Amino acid sequence: MTPSSAPLAAQHWIDGAAHGDATLPSLDPATGTELGRFADGGEAEAEAAIAAARRAFDHGPWAAAPRLRQRVLLDWAAALRAQAEPLAELLTRDNGKVIAQARGEIAASISEIEYYAGLARHIPGHVLEPEPGVLSTVLREPAGVAGIIVPWNAPAVLLVRALGPALAAGCTVVVKPAAQTAVFNAALLAPLLTHPQLPAGAVNVFAEAGHAGASLLATSHDVDAICFTGSTEVGKTIMRNAADSMKKLSLELGGNSACLVFPDADIDAVAPQLAAAATIISGQQCTAARRVLVHASRLQAMKRALTGALQALKVGPGLDPANAIGPLIDHRARDQVAARIARALDSADEVLLQGGVPGGALADGAFLTPSLVYHRDSAADFVQEEIFGPFLVLESFEDETEAVARANHTVFGLSASVWTRDGATALRVARALRNGTVWINAHNRLLPEVETGGYRQSGLGRLHGYDALADFTELKHIYQAPGVLGDAG
Numbered sequence: 001m002t003p004s005s006a007p008l009a010a011q012h013w014i015d016g017a018a019h020g021d022a023t024l025p026s027l028d029p030a031t032g033t034e035l036g037r038f039a040d041g042g043e044a045e046a047e048a049a050i051a052a053a054r055r056a057f058d059h060g061p062w063a064a065a066p067r068l069r070q071r072v073l074l075d076w077a078a079a080l081r082a083q084a085e086p087l088a089e090l091l092t093r094d095n096g097k098v099i100a101q102a103r104g105e106i107a108a109s110i111s112e113i114e115y116y117a118g119l120a121r122h123i124p125g126h127v128l129e130p131e132p133g134v135l136s137t138v139l140r141e142p143a144g145v146a147g148i149i150v151p152w153n154a155p156a157v158l159l160v161r162a163l164g165p166a167l168a169a170g171c172t173v174v175v176k177p178a179a180q181t182a183v184f185n186a187a188l189l190a191p192l193l194t195h196p197q198l199p200a201g202a203v204n205v206f207a208e209a210g211h212a213g214a215s216l217l218a219t220s221h222d223v224d225a226i227c228f229t230g231s232t233e234v235g236k237t238i239m240r241n242a243a244d245s246m247k248k249l250s251l252e253l254g255g256n257s258a259c260l261v262f263p264d265a266d267i268d269a270v271a272p273q274l275a276a277a278a279t280i281i282s283g284q285q286c287t288a289a290r291r292v293l294v295h296a297s298r299l300q301a302m303k304r305a306l307t308g309a310l311q312a313l314k315v316g317p318g319l320d321p322a323n324a325i326g327p328l329i330d331h332r333a334r335d336q337v338a339a340r341i342a343r344a345l346d347s348a349d350e351v352l353l354q355g356g357v358p359g360g361a362l363a364d365g366a367f368l369t370p371s372l373v374y375h376r377d378s379a380a381d382f383v384q385e386e387i388f389g390p391f392l393v394l395e396s397f398e399d400e401t402e403a404v405a406r407a408n409h410t411v412f413g414l415s416a417s418v419w420t421r422d423g424a425t426a427l428r429v430a431r432a433l434r435n436g437t438v439w440i441n442a443h444n445r446l447l448p449e450v451e452t453g454g455y456r457q458s459g460l461g462r463l464h465g466y467d468a469l470a471d472f473t474e475l476k477h478i479y480q481a482p483g484v485l486g487d488a489g
Contacts, residue, residue, distance in 0.1 A: 015055075024209055030326060050145065159185060175203065232386075277444050278310075286386075373394065
């Protein structure tokens with residue numbers, strides 16, 4: 001299927017062939033209209049996909065063919081580059097994000113595929129001589145069958161950052177895209193799945209409206225590794241389900257990103273960047289800014305500037321380049337987020353900007369305008385929880401020690417940012433924050449070459465960068481004692 005196909009239809013892809021009838025609708029969250037349809041699978045499709053991947057890994061050429069793996073990945077990247085604009089438009093229509101963000105995601109995904117294509121031919125081990133005449137060879141081998149469960153908020157890059165290293169390492173794969181963006185993922189994967197040199201069963205895909213197939217990926221002893229991006233609650237369920245098979249886990253889970261703004265920062269320049277960081281994908285990104293911690297001496301200035309910056313962001317359909325905030329993924333998510341924000345507005349010390357569900361021309365879409373509150377107690381539930389939408393909490397601090405203590409007062413540890421002109425302050429505070437990524441005078445900068453992942457309940461493992469290969473490989477030690485020249489015998 002290509003992005004221009006009409007009507008759009010996403011089938012399962014198992015053992016090198018399409019399966020299933022596309023019967024469930026996929027809706028454009030900006031208009032509520034039907035974009036396409038996808039096949040609804042479950043445990044049976046997951047079982048068939050796992051079996052195909054197992055055969056391909058155990059008996060096929062893929063695991064031992066790095067040059068083939070590189071060629072397939074490079075060709076996939078080239079095919080996506082040729083379709084970049086229609087893919088970006090399809091992503092906006094299927095997911096709702098504004099077109100500039102969709103274009104950026106497609107470009108980043110292509111770059112990431114190319115990065116792992118380069119690594120496919122260089123996954124070295126090492127050799128030691130711990131004693132005279134004793135050689136210990138350590139090989140990095142593919143883990144086996146990898147299950148990849150993809151969320152809907154960034155369905156291109158969050159697929160590619162797992163599928164890229166899995167394929168580069170030599171794993172065979174079962175992909176379970178989110179139902180909300182299964183139509184887009186089918187278009188993104190089509191050039192890979194139909195590549196003439198990709199062995200049947202090396203990459204398999206099934207979609208489902210429920211969770212039975214995903215649960216089987218976690219429990220199956222024929223799946224050697226799981227990569228999941230999503231909520232901490234679901235991640236814990238996957239860990240429990242995977243315990244019996246002791247499979248490798250790569251989990252990027254919830255976040256509660258704090259942005260620490262020190263007194264020397266230019267508030268008028270920083271506030272629009274914080275507003276953009278809080279509303280990326282309509283606030284539906286795990287690294288989105290959730291809390292702004294500003295020095296008490298600049299609190300009033302930040303209240304004014306951040307309120308104004310959020311108010312200036314135009315809400316509307318993502319295909320209109322004038323809009324900065326698109327709809328949430330669907331009406332159900334919009335209503336749940338709106339209800340949580342309403343409770344927070346009732347409890348906050350001060351409501352600086354009250355958002356809500358817009359009417360008029362936007363009434364048919366899953367739109368929600370941004371909200372901003374000021375609150376002193378960092379233990380409040382709406383400060384501690386990850387509200388997955390356009391909602392931002394402003395807090396204040398007196399010194400570095402309080403700023404770090406407030407920022408670290410969370411069970412999460414995915415990302416944070418520090419805003420100051422003082423390089424020593426920035427590095428000192430960044431080192432003290434318990435987060436897998438800390439940006440200095442920036443937010444939401446994610447690169448294919450640099451590892452991303454969380455501390456604490458934000459997950460396990462790292463994706464992007466060279467260390468992502470660790471989630472899809474095993475280390476094997478081979479011992480031999482050939483002796484040294486001149487030994488007796």
